[in-house]
Amino acid sequence: xxxxxxxxxxxxxxxxxxxxxxxxxxxxxxxxxVFSHVLAGTHGITAxxxxxxxxxxxxSSDTKKGYDVEVLIDFIDKILYSEDKMNVxxxxxxHLGQAITKYFNGKQLKIRITAAFDIDPEKAGHTxxxxxxxxMSEFEEVVTSKGIxxxxxxxxxxxxxxxxxxxxxxxxxxxxxxxxxxxxxxxGIVVENYDITTILEKVAYxxxxxxxxxxx
Amino acid sequence: xxxxxxxxxxxxxxxxxxxxxxxxxxxxxxxxxVFSHVLAGTHGITAxxxxxxxxxxxxSSDTKKGYDVEVLIDFIDKILYSEDKMNVxxxxxxHLGQAITKYFNGKQLKIRITAAFDIDPEKAGHTxxxxxxxxMSEFEEVVTSKGIxxxxxxxxxxxxxxxxxxxxxxxxxxxxxxxxxxxxxxxGIVVENYDITTILEKVAYxxxxxxxxxxx
Numbered sequence: 551x552x553x554x555x556x557x558x559x560x561x562x563x564x565x566x567x568x569x570x571x572x573x574x575x576x577x578x579x580x581x582x583x584v585f586s587h588v589l590a591g592t593h594g595i596t597a598x599x600x601x602x603x604x605x606x607x608x609x610s611s612d613t614k615k616g617y618d619v620e621v622l623i624d625f626i627d628k629i630l631y632s633e634d635k636m637n638v639x640x641x642x643x644x645h646l647g648q649a650i651t652k653y654f655n656g657k658q659l660k661i662r663i664t665a666a667f668d669i670d671p672e673k674a675g676h677t678x679x680x681x682x683x684x685x686m687s688e689f690e691e692v693v694t695s696k697g698i699x700x701x702x703x704x705x706x707x708x709x710x711x712x713x714x715x716x717x718x719x720x721x722x723x724x725x726x727x728x729x730x731x732x733x734x735x736x737x738g739i740v741v742e743n744y745d746i747t748t749i750l751e752k753v754a755y756x757x758x759x760x761x762x763x764x765x766x
Numbered sequence: 767x768x769x770x771x772x773x774x775x776x777x778x779x780x781x782x783x784x785x786x787x788x789x790x791x792x793x794x795x796x797x798x799x800v801f802s803h804v805l806a807g808t809h810g811i812t813a814x815x816x817x818x819x820x821x822x823x824x825x826s827s828d829t830k831k832g833y834d835v836e837v838l839i840d841f842i843d844k845i846l847y848s849e850d851k852m853n854v855x856x857x858x859x860x861h862l863g864q865a866i867t868k869y870f871n872g873k874q875l876k877i878r879i880t881a882a883f884d885i886d887p888e889k890a891g892h893t894x895x896x897x898x899x900x901x902m903s904e905f906e907e908v909v910t911s912k913g914i915x916x917x918x919x920x921x922x923x924x925x926x927x928x929x930x931x932x933x934x935x936x937x938x939x940x941x942x943x944x945x946x947x948x949x950x951x952x953x954g955i956v957v958e959n960y961d962i963t964t965i966l967e968k969v970a971y972x973x974x975x976x977x978x979x980x981x982x
Contacts, residue, residue: 556975560968567967571946594950629971636970645865650962652861657946657963661970699973702966724973726966730787730873734810740972742965746866747873749960750918750942751783752776754852754877755845756956757915757940759772 555607555629562603563630568593569600570626576619585616631660637698639665641713642705643673643683646728650704651679663702665692669709686716693720700724707731771823771845778819779846784809785816786842792835801832847876853914855881857929858921859889859899862944866920867895879918881908885925902932909936916940923947 558566572592576584586604587597604610604617609625611618638654640647643666651663666683668674674685684692692698701722703710710729717725717735724740727733730748735741774782788808792800802820803813820826820833825841827834854870856863859882867879882899884890890901900908908914917938919926926945933941933951940956943949946964951957 556978558971558975563968563971564964567964568946568948568961571961571963572948592950593948630967631970631974636973638966645861645868649861649865654963654966659963659967661966700966700969723976724969726969730784732784732788732809734808738976740969740976742969744962744965745784745787746960747787747870747875748780748783749958750854750870750877750916751846751875752779753916753940753942753956753958754847755774755779757852758847759774760939760954760956762772 558606558629562606565593565595565599565603566607566626566630569603570623570630573619573623573626577623582619583613583615583617584619584622588616627660636661636700637664637696638662638700638702639667639693639696639698640681640702640704641667641686641689642703642709643668643670643678644704644706647702647704648679650702650728651681655680661700665696665698667692686713689716690720693722698722700726703727703729703733705729774822774845778822781809781811781815781819782823782842782846785819786839786846789835789839789842793839798835799829799831799833800835804832843876852877852916853880853912854878854916854918855883855909855912855914856897856918856920857883857902857905858919858925859884859886859894860920860922863918863920864895866918866944867897871896877916881912881914883908902929905932906936909938914938916942919943919945919949921945 569589572589586600590597590600607629609622611621638661640651640663651666654663663681666678666681667686667689668683669686673683676683699722701717703713703725707729710731710733714733714735725733725735727741727743730745732743733741785805788805802816806813806816823845825838827837854877856867856879867882870879879897882894882897883902883905884899885902889899892899915938917933919929919941923945926947926949930949941949941951943957943959946961948959949957
């Protein structure tokens, strides 16, 4: 295999993840080949965009029948996933944390949620959604013993900022933050602030803007 | 008030929503003024970016003490929110739908989730998270009577594609899709496909890319 490409743009990585799930659905339906314009249509983008994304990862085996679904899935897998499985922990096992855990682990991903943390004594020490839940005091120890590299923060926004130091100290490499408190980490830790309120407000704004444009 | 600006870039809209929540937190702490570089620091961006965003919405009342927190909140409110409240419905009241409802309605937003839909007879006809839950057969009727303009799709991915036609027919203007099935709508309906799996895979990719770069 060629060198692992480390400089793929964010949007392309997102789309590769989306293509992969569409390709898995095709495979389940027995589809063996797909044209770039069909893949593009499903995602509401242009065929040029699809071909550009696949060129960026060095995939070029387009045939007269289109892309080989099986081969393309394997190729994207090599980009998106480590050879080693990636272990993820969830901090905050309220409604959102439990929903996320159930949601991720119900899918066939190579990234797995393998530990949860909560300050609630009714949760810590128990198994929730098939995952052991620990007290935050055990964070560093569990992260090390389980080889966890990514955390999902689904605690309250108030708690979230107090998690920054423990996360740094435990050597976590990636953070997916679902709270509305923006979290800042030193360089070397990948952070995705993913506040769902922001997205709802964005949709609301564009709905309003479209109405205004219609009225004028 | 000046004409409502309908051409603000997506990223600016997202940041305005984020600034607003930070400003609300400042206000709760009794802070009356804030400098652009302080606001910028909280969000891990530059002061130039903050000033550019606020210029785009026509806010320019910077003083020697910084921005007036109260005035800026009001100003952003006028951009992000309709005079009328925006009513939102959730389709699919499983774990994720319930978590989202609790999450949104627990915050002081002017956008409210006011109805839920599910095909499960144990849910339809009941109140869940303080919201009435209806059967999907009542969708168009409830959307009209409650003046719902936005839907959040948190059903299974398999169900999601079957929702496109009912959503169009009911005259919905904005869709926030949390499933991994990409949904396409005709022009005039704002869609945000917001698959959390994609974001986790993105974080995982950049963690892996950083490791590769360190090894080389």
